[in-house]
Amino acid sequence: MSPDVWVSVVATLVAIVSAIFSIRSSRLSMRPVLSVWRDKKAESYQYYLSNKGNGPAIIDEVKVFIDNKEVVAPPEILFNESLKKLFRDNKKILPKINGSSFFGKGHPFGKDESKLIIDFTQIIDNDTSEIIDGTISLEKMLKQIKLTVFYRDMFDEKWHTVFDKHGRKVSRSWGDV
Template sequence: MLESALGFTVWASGQAYAFLSQQGAEFFISILAIVLAVWSGRQSSRHAGLSVLPAFSVWVEYPREQNRECLIKLANKGFGPAIIDETLVFYNGCRVEGFQFTAIEGAIRSAFSDDIEDVYEAAEAGVGHAIGVNEEVTLVGFTIKNEVTDANVEDFGARLQTLSFRLKYRDIYQRSWQFYVHNSIGRTLRVNSPRFILALITKWRFPRR
């Protein structure tokens, strides 16, 4: 049986060589053109996918002297809209239950305790909500007591670092992504990508559900 298989392989190779030997230069040029067209199409598709990627950023506007207001903002600094699937808020690594606006307010009140004066604004970005390019969302706005504004910035920042945020979203090609903010560091990972799987394997210190 092995000899039969080898014989067929030799015969098929000979037939293929004979066929290719009979073709003119036009045949090989056509094959090359097809290969280039496929490659170009894949590159164009890849470029189109990259050109519409959302890219999120979170920052804090700290209170200063007589200004006791603090704002935590989220913005889409990328090239395409993001469709929200889920937003999760954590305090000290534990998820704060409830709607987004109640979860954020609860986490802020837990972090600052009696030093907080008022939480006057909290965002709610529900499932299916789209955040457009260059759109900014105030996640939470609050005022704190004078004693806290007079304290050092490191103490204020340490309180904020007890908070974590995770945003699950899709781009317009329906690819799923996750944006994390933990210990004041933000990371974006595509769901089920090699980096995402590596993050799960190495157990990056992002809070879980």
């Protein structure tokens, strides 16, 4: 094989590998991650949504479902109303909301940016025998929540991500969620 042919083959292989990496990179433009921080002493919980992808994204809509029923509320109070609705029937565990965020249409979400979704403190009834049962109940209650984020990546492709008790599911289409 002559040197010219060898150089051509190597250049072609490099171009193919570069194209593959470029395609993979575009799929990771926005990679949403839901994280939970818990302070055991204060019994407080902080939920964050982070963008761990290679680029920015634009949030189009955020939906919250409890037991597969959508929580209908204005975007600025969606997370507060969701938490109140979740705890409405439970008298032993009451949340004290310390803060929440607003994710409205057109909200920019930068690379490596984290936004607080909601920060709340768990208040348990004075009966100390309920603390263990209360914590177990809280975990069961939080598994009823499903968070769906609709967004566009830097290539203007539409995506949605669903966070539920089974983990995270990313999908390119905006079909029925």
